[in-house]
Amino acid sequence: MSALLGLPERTWIDGVETAQVSLLDRGLQYGDGLFETMAAPGAGVRFLSLHLKRLAQGCERLGIAVPDLRLLRREIATAAGGGRAIVKLIVTRGQARARGYAVSGDEEPTRILLRYPWKGEDTGAMREGVRVRIADLKLAENPALAGIKHLNRLEQILARLEWDDAGIAEALLFSHSGALTSGTMSNVFLVRDGRLLTPRLDRCGVAGVMREVVGTLAAGAGVDLERCALDLEDLNRAEEIFLTSALTGIRPVVELAGRRIAIGAATRRLQAALAPQLAHAEGTDS
Amino acid sequence: MSALLGLPERTWIDGVETAQVSLLDRGLQYGDGLFETMAAPGAGVRFLSLHLKRLAQGCERLGIAVPDLRLLRREIATAAGGGRAIVKLIVTRGQARARGYAVSGDEEPTRILLRYPWKGEDTGAMREGVRVRIADLKLAENPALAGIKHLNRLEQILARLEWDDAGIAEALLFSHSGALTSGTMSNVFLVRDGRLLTPRLDRCGVAGVMREVVGTLAAGAGVDLERCALDLEDLNRAEEIFLTSALTGIRPVVELAGRRIAIGAATRRLQAALAPQLAHAEGTDS
Numbered sequence: 175m176s177a178l179l180g181l182p183e184r185t186w187i188d189g190v191e192t193a194q195v196s197l198l199d200r201g202l203q204y205g206d207g208l209f210e211t212m213a214a215p216g217a218g219v220r221f222l223s224l225h226l227k228r229l230a231q232g233c234e235r236l237g238i239a240v241p242d243l244r245l246l247r248r249e250i251a252t253a254a255g256g257g258r259a260i261v262k263l264i265v266t267r268g269q270a271r272a273r274g275y276a277v278s279g280d281e282e283p284t285r286i287l288l289r290y291p292w293k294g295e296d297t298g299a300m301r302e303g304v305r306v307r308i309a310d311l312k313l314a315e316n317p318a319l320a321g322i323k324h325l326n327r328l329e330q331i332l333a334r335l336e337w338d339d340a341g342i343a344e345a346l347l348f349s350h351s352g353a354l355t356s357g358t359m360s361n362v363f364l365v366r367d368g369r370l371l372t373p374r375l376d377r378c379g380v381a382g383v384m385r386e387v388v389g390t391l392a393a394g395a396g397v398d399l400e401r402c403a404l405d406l407e408d409l410n411r412a413e414e415i416f417l418t419s420a421l422t423g424i425r426p427v428v429e430l431a432g433r434r435i436a437i438g439a440a441t442r443r444l445q446a447a448l449a450p451q452l453a454h455a456e457g458t459d460s
Numbered sequence: 461m462s463a464l465l466g467l468p469e470r471t472w473i474d475g476v477e478t479a480q481v482s483l484l485d486r487g488l489q490y491g492d493g494l495f496e497t498m499a500a501p502g503a504g505v506r507f508l509s510l511h512l513k514r515l516a517q518g519c520e521r522l523g524i525a526v527p528d529l530r531l532l533r534r535e536i537a538t539a540a541g542g543g544r545a546i547v548k549l550i551v552t553r554g555q556a557r558a559r560g561y562a563v564s565g566d567e568e569p570t571r572i573l574l575r576y577p578w579k580g581e582d583t584g585a586m587r588e589g590v591r592v593r594i595a596d597l598k599l600a601e602n603p604a605l606a607g608i609k610h611l612n613r614l615e616q617i618l619a620r621l622e623w624d625d626a627g628i629a630e631a632l633l634f635s636h637s638g639a640l641t642s643g644t645m646s647n648v649f650l651v652r653d654g655r656l657l658t659p660r661l662d663r664c665g666v667a668g669v670m671r672e673v674v675g676t677l678a679a680g681a682g683v684d685l686e687r688c689a690l691d692l693e694d695l696n697r698a699e700e701i702f703l704t705s706a707l708t709g710i711r712p713v714v715e716l717a718g719r720r721i722a723i724g725a726a727t728r729r730l731q732a733a734l735a736p737q738l739a740h741a742e743g744t745d746s
Binding site for chain 2: 180181182186187192193194195197199201202203204206209211236237241260262264265271272273274275276277286288289290294311312313314315316318319322324325326327328329330332333334335350358359378400
């Protein structure tokens with residue numbers, strides 16, 4: 175029964191409720207598309223504008239036509255229903271017009287929406303923190319794909335296959351050149367000497383919505399956020415470490431590869447600043 | 461009408477004729493799967509054993525259960541029908557049991573087959589050669605994925621988006637560290653000082669079936685094939701260059717980024733040795 179909790183309650187393509195997609199969709203054939211995973215805590219979707227902004231930027235970088243964003247907002251609202259849901263949006267380049275990688279240029283993007291049940295915030299993880307490992311897998315570096323939340327996710331899958339201890343919440347990943355990058359499904363922040371640091375993500379990684387929100391919060395609190403090149407040494411010297419994601423907010427790291435880490439004041443201040451925003455949902459008609 | 465020529469005639473999932481796949485399939489959600497594109501020149505499928513061997517190796521490396529290969533042969537035979545077809549096989553990890561990258565371990569791989577019409581060999585390209593460009597996009601390097609014909613193909617799509625001159629047949633790609641790797645959909649061989657060279661593919665690229673066939677042919681002809689690190693300088697100094705793929709056999713490169721290249725004796729000898737094999741199809745009951 176517990177497995178069923180992980181399945182979507184309802185799914186749609188291009189506004190029509192359905193459970194299936196064409197075999198010719200380039201999302202299936204090549205991972206040729208993008209996705210967003212959004213929290214709907216009440217009436218509306220949290221950080222919806224930021225999610226749609228990232229989606230549109232990703233489409234532009236991949237040469238995928240940006241879907242009508244007003245239409246997308248309406249479809250997302252339908253998917254969110256009354257809220258207390260996780261809404262996953264997948265946008266692909268559309269159906270292949272022919273075999274092969276070439277794009278015909280007249281593909282129409284496919285809009286896929288999935289509504290999953292949501293129990294609300296994981297307040298335990300936010301309060302008590304999480305245990306994290308360091309992945310063996312190294313991320314490949316490609317500026318052409320860096321930052322985009324695209325559908326080519328085999329690296330994250332391989333990194334996630336490395337552990338099955340339910341007590342480990344996440345793995346931190348380094349790139350092939352040794353740059354600290356992110357978790358498998360979250361971004362990472364370090365605090366050292368009163369400075370807030372996060373990887374630059376110019377060669378790999380996903381430009382997270384919560385990463386952007388935390389950057390704005392930090393600026394509002396007069397804290398300098400440095401988006402910079404970080405390595406294992408930086409990670410080891412961090413006084414505080416926390417993870418961010420749109421669904422899980424800010425989770426302090428209390429154990430990294432066996433090393434205990436205290437939850438610090440900066441992490442707690444940012445959590446406090448974030449709290450009201452976690453409860454806030456954007457209307458989808460804006 | 462010409463666009464219709466690019467569409468499959470018939471499609472199947474797990475042996476059942478259908479045009480659609482579940483939205484939950486991890487092939488769509490994450491590009492979590494592999495594919496093979498095979499020629500069926502007559503009764504049976506060319507190089508079928510090599511295709512299935514590569515597929516099984518790819519599954520093992522990604523931790524995907526290897527499908528029953530006897531069953532797969534029967535389904536491929538059905539898809540090939542009487543032949544004169546291109547058969548594309550996609551194997552994904554199966555339907556997601558929950559949201560997120562984690563693998564539950566009880567996924568059942570999805571077997572997708574698509575039958576496309578095929579006009580037969582492109583004898584013009586084999587005889588007269590093809591014009592090739594050099595891609596601006598550099599391939600990311602990840603030994604964990606190198607060699608596997610997986611569904612994460614955004615790099616190939618971006619490289620293919622760089623040109624729309626129908627007179628250019630392919631683009632050659634270098635990796636971020638400067639290693640000559642492959643075309644977007646073919647492998648590359650160089651001839652210099654009587655030696656046959658092809659990239660090693662230990663950090664990126666796809667271990668092509670035709671690349672392996674050519675290696676066997678070369679050994680039979682007493683030619684040493686060196687699988688090694690190659691760079692732009694090696695490409696520029698090559699006396700002969702040719703491309704290989706399961707569908708197109710050996711295509712001489714007669715123009716590379718504007719430079720004219722003669723079709724040499726080694727290329728012609730390998731083409732002659734390959735010719736009988738191109739006409740041969742394996743029975744699918746072996």
